[in-house]
Amino acid sequence: MPALLEVDGLSKSFSGLRAVSNLTFSVGQGELAALIGPNGAGKTTCFSMIAGVIRPDAGRVHLDGRRVDGLRADQICRAGVGRTFQVVKPFAGLSVLDNVIVGALNTHRTVAGASRAADEVLDLLGLAAKRGHPAASLTLPERKRLEVARALATGPRLLLLDEVMAGLRPTEIDLMVQVLRDLNARRGITILLIEHVMRAVMALARRVIVMHHGEIIARGTPQEVTRNPAVIESYLGEEAV
Amino acid sequence: MPAEIYLNVAVNGLLTGLVYGLMALGLSVIFGVVRVVNFAHGEMMALAMYATVAAFTSLGLDPFLMLVPVAAALFVLGYALQAGVINPFINRPEHSQFMLLVAVAIILVNIQLIVFGPDARSVQTSYSFDSFQIGKLIVDASKVYAAATALLIAGALFAFFRFTILGKAIRACADNYAGALVVGLDVKRLYALTFGIGAACVGAAGVMLSLVIDVTPSLGPAYTLLAFVIVITGGLGSMPGALLGGVLVGLTEALAGLFYTPSAKGMFAFGLLVLVLLFRPQGILGKKLG
Amino acid sequence: MIATLVADVPRRGLVLLLLLLAALVAAPLLVNDYLLTVLILILYFAYAGQAWNIMMGFAGQLSLGHALYVGLGAYTAAALFFHFGLSPWISLPLALAVSGLVGAIMGLLAFRFGVAGVYFAILTIAVAEFARIGFDHWSWVGGSAGLFVPVANYTQNDLWTLRGSPRMFYYVILALTVLALLVCRLLLKSRAGYYWQAIREDEDAARALGVNTFRYKMYAVVLSAAMTSLAGIFFAFYYNNLFPEQVFTIGRSIELILGPIIGGLGTLIGPIVGAFLITGLAEALHEAMLRIGIDVPGAKQVFYGVCLLVVVMALPHGVWPPLRRLLGLDPKTSGKGKA
Numbered sequence: 001m002p003a004l005l006e007v008d009g010l011s012k013s014f015s016g017l018r019a020v021s022n023l024t025f026s027v028g029q030g031e032l033a034a035l036i037g038p039n040g041a042g043k044t045t046c047f048s049m050i051a052g053v054i055r056p057d058a059g060r061v062h063l064d065g066r067r068v069d070g071l072r073a074d075q076i077c078r079a080g081v082g083r084t085f086q087v088v089k090p091f092a093g094l095s096v097l098d099n100v101i102v103g104a105l106n107t108h109r110t111v112a113g114a115s116r117a118a119d120e121v122l123d124l125l126g127l128a129a130k131r132g133h134p135a136a137s138l139t140l141p142e143r144k145r146l147e148v149a150r151a152l153a154t155g156p157r158l159l160l161l162d163e164v165m166a167g168l169r170p171t172e173i174d175l176m177v178q179v180l181r182d183l184n185a186r187r188g189i190t191i192l193l194i195e196h197v198m199r200a201v202m203a204l205a206r207r208v209i210v211m212h213h214g215e216i217i218a219r220g221t222p223q224e225v226t227r228n229p230a231v232i233e234s235y236l237g238e239e240a241v
Numbered sequence: 242m243p244a245e246i247y248l249n250v251a252v253n254g255l256l257t258g259l260v261y262g263l264m265a266l267g268l269s270v271i272f273g274v275v276r277v278v279n280f281a282h283g284e285m286m287a288l289a290m291y292a293t294v295a296a297f298t299s300l301g302l303d304p305f306l307m308l309v310p311v312a313a314a315l316f317v318l319g320y321a322l323q324a325g326v327i328n329p330f331i332n333r334p335e336h337s338q339f340m341l342l343v344a345v346a347i348i349l350v351n352i353q354l355i356v357f358g359p360d361a362r363s364v365q366t367s368y369s370f371d372s373f374q375i376g377k378l379i380v381d382a383s384k385v386y387a388a389a390t391a392l393l394i395a396g397a398l399f400a401f402f403r404f405t406i407l408g409k410a411i412r413a414c415a416d417n418y419a420g421a422l423v424v425g426l427d428v429k430r431l432y433a434l435t436f437g438i439g440a441a442c443v444g445a446a447g448v449m450l451s452l453v454i455d456v457t458p459s460l461g462p463a464y465t466l467l468a469f470v471i472v473i474t475g476g477l478g479s480m481p482g483a484l485l486g487g488v489l490v491g492l493t494e495a496l497a498g499l500f501y502t503p504s505a506k507g508m509f510a511f512g513l514l515v516l517v518l519l520f521r522p523q524g525i526l527g528k529k530l531g
Numbered sequence: 532m533i534a535t536l537v538a539d540v541p542r543r544g545l546v547l548l549l550l551l552l553a554a555l556v557a558a559p560l561l562v563n564d565y566l567l568t569v570l571i572l573i574l575y576f577a578y579a580g581q582a583w584n585i586m587m588g589f590a591g592q593l594s595l596g597h598a599l600y601v602g603l604g605a606y607t608a609a610a611l612f613f614h615f616g617l618s619p620w621i622s623l624p625l626a627l628a629v630s631g632l633v634g635a636i637m638g639l640l641a642f643r644f645g646v647a648g649v650y651f652a653i654l655t656i657a658v659a660e661f662a663r664i665g666f667d668h669w670s671w672v673g674g675s676a677g678l679f680v681p682v683a684n685y686t687q688n689d690l691w692t693l694r695g696s697p698r699m700f701y702y703v704i705l706a707l708t709v710l711a712l713l714v715c716r717l718l719l720k721s722r723a724g725y726y727w728q729a730i731r732e733d734e735d736a737a738r739a740l741g742v743n744t745f746r747y748k749m750y751a752v753v754l755s756a757a758m759t760s761l762a763g764i765f766f767a768f769y770y771n772n773l774f775p776e777q778v779f780t781i782g783r784s785i786e787l788i789l790g791p792i793i794g795g796l797g798t799l800i801g802p803i804v805g806a807f808l809i810t811g812l813a814e815a816l817h818e819a820m821l822r823i824g825i826d827v828p829g830a831k832q833v834f835y836g837v838c839l840l841v842v843v844m845a846l847p848h849g850v851w852p853p854l855r856r857l858l859g860l861d862p863k864t865s866g867k868g869k870a
Binding site: 335352 | 654
Binding site: 072103111150 | 720721722725726728729731732733735736737738739740741742743744797
């Protein structure tokens with residue numbers, strides 16, 4: 001599998017504290033991988049660096065062979081990376097449809113075209129009934145779905161999903177799992193997700209990367225990493241899963 | 242021009258600047274804690290000046306006697322304003338709060354216009370024309386008294402925030418709103434107190450400034466702007482920054498008046514502000530934005 | 532384009548809007564001279580409010596110094612007319628360019644250096660004040676003694692040099708207001724409109740969706756500045772005199788933004804409704820005070836301030852959104868029908 005995303009030696013410190021150090025991994029074209037680890041492991045920092053929000057202290061990021069670190073967040077989106085925020089950021093004053101249109105304009109020339117594409121995405125995420133509602137009126141699970149819908153509407157080759165399952169009920173998780181699996185299988189969208197909900201990770205990811213204290217401590221299939229003593233140790237040390 | 246003229250002008254600018262600093266301190270304290278920009282700040286100061294002038298002309302009371310009563314009256318005004326009008330607006334967007342205080346400013350300016358008329362009023366004390374001479378340096382006695390008082394009040398305020406329980410509680414609100422709520426502080430009351438303290442500061446500054454300049458209703462809006470210039474130069478929310486900004490602006494104004502023309506002195510103050518905003522947006526002594 | 536203009540607009544709203552327009556077109560035939568000047572003032576604020584609304588209402592960038600652009604437009608056209616007899620229509624591109632450029636410089640510096648929120652707002656005040664004092668000392672434009680546009684001959688309307696009767700000025704500002712409404716409607720339904728609103732709501736999220744936020748904020752500032760300076764040209768030729776003390780002062784800037792804020796920030800009709808309310812209220816107060824015989828300078832403004840306070844406290848989103856609901860013009864919130 002050729003690599004779509006290559007992360008090489010990525011490091012970042014915040015006022016002397018190393019949040020991420022020398023991170024190296026890659027995600028293959030069409031792959032569905034998960035980045036897991038206890039709170040504070042540096043997962044979101046890693047995402048922020050890939051997405052161009054935080055500038056890394058060292059290291060490189062390549063997308064499909066093209067170097068993308070140092071680009072701005074909007075340039076990285078246009079290069080084909082869609083991302084969601086762990087703390088959802090809906091455009092509260094806009095309608096659900098308009099929220100998604102903003103994303104769809106990334107790859108559509110006209111508003112009319114973007115609007116049609118946005119409606120398709122809303123259908124896919126089960127938000128069609130809410131299309132005219134202000135985003136502020138959505139419930140948390142709906143906001144999580146809107147977050148995914150917007151990122152998806154930008155027409156990404158790589159989706160970075162930051163804890164989109166958190167706060168969802170089991171049935172809602174299964175629904176989201178189904179949606180993501182379809183996107184991956186039918187549209188060939190590569191997905192890298194940060195996730196705490198192991199039910200979703202086990203169901204979705206074929207490969208898992210485990211971070212702890214800013215470093216990768218294990219990688220492998222979900223079954224492999226959950227049996228890995230270092231991984232169990234890292235979780236037990238903090239929250240005892 | 243002989244060198245002592247520069248020195249004279251600079252010292253006078255510095256003394257006026259200290260009073261400016263006290264005025265701006267009020268704005269800075271309010272913004273630092275309540276996170277509301279008081280667009281009626283200059284208008285509140287003009288109110289204090291009018292009170293001082295009125296007490297002097299009708300009752301013959303010296304401005305220094307009025308210091309405590311006027312500051313207390315403005316404290317009450319500020320407290321009431323925050324408790325009654327602004328507290329419900331704490332979670333509203335900035336432009337909404339801004340409109341609210343603009344409305345308050347419009348009301349204050351025009352009440353002053355109705356009550357006192359458009360003409361300039363001033364205080365002529367027995368020491369109005371006294372001056373101290375140190376070598377070739379001549380400074381107005383009024384300015385020295387005013388600046389010394391401003392410094393004293395600013396010092397008392399530093400001590401209040403540093404050493405008293407109440408002051409610490411207010412600082413806790415400023416640092417962490419949610420945290421302050423969690424530990425059971427009555428944040429809204431503390432906000433009202435803070436606005437009251439800020440208003441008292443500007444009230445005291447107004448009393449002192451009435452010794453130095455004439456008051457007209459149009460002074461309010463002009464000094465609101467001046468207070469912005471000062472606190473942003475010094476660092477919005479920083480108490481020493483407000484004093485430093487006041488001194489810098491006082492000096493800039495005085496020297497601009499000397500080198501160029503007094504009517505253009507405001508341009509230099511605003512020029513200073515633009516430079517600070519662009520190159521050090523958090524102000525000279527301000528904490529990093531973010 | 533026409534389809535974009537009317538799509539989504541409820542039929543009743545369209546009818547009401549056309550009725551209002553018809554009434555405004557017919558107004559000069561029905562009202563007296565005093566009311567006509569009031570209407571001119573209302574439309575002036577509606578137009579300028581619409582222009583300011585692009586920057587704050589659409590893109591979320593609070594400018595408290597828009598009098599700057601009014602002044603730049605006014606002075607550019609008036610000075611060129613005064614010195615060279617140039618028609619304001621010839622000066623127009625230059626006036627727009629000057630304002631746009633000043634807006635661009637301010638935006639460039641502010642957005643590149645990360646000046647935002649309250650700081651940005653105060654920067655806009657500072658630049659306007661800077662201009663006020665600068666123009667006060669610039670003798671070519673009359674300095675503090677003012678610049679006077681040679682007075683109009685009221686018997687003859689000359690659209691080319693914008694010299695004429697109040698009626699002519701009324702139709703000019705009405706045309707500008709209608710044009711501004713249409714332009715803003717098209718903008719709001721364009722890519723820029725979507726991007727601006729996204730930036731207003733959450734700049735980080737907008738960036739993550741591929742929006743070059745710097746570029747679109749610059750568009751908003753430049754466009755808003757240029758449109759506002761057109762109001763300045765009107766101002767100069769309507770009032771015939773310009774004083775820096777009156778044109779650039781912060782009071783003017785606040786006057787401009789009351790309409791859209793009271794009317795409803797970010798809405799298209801808000802600035803118009805707000806202008807009617809604010810100016811109407813002020814003039815009604817003026818009349819009422821005259822009737823009762825109170826002739827105290829400032830009394831009107833106190834009452835005005837109190838009204839403003841009440842409106843701001845009671846209607847956080849302005850008058851238009853609740854009024855729209857009352858008129859049954861709210862956009863549909865459900866259903867899959869493609870609009």
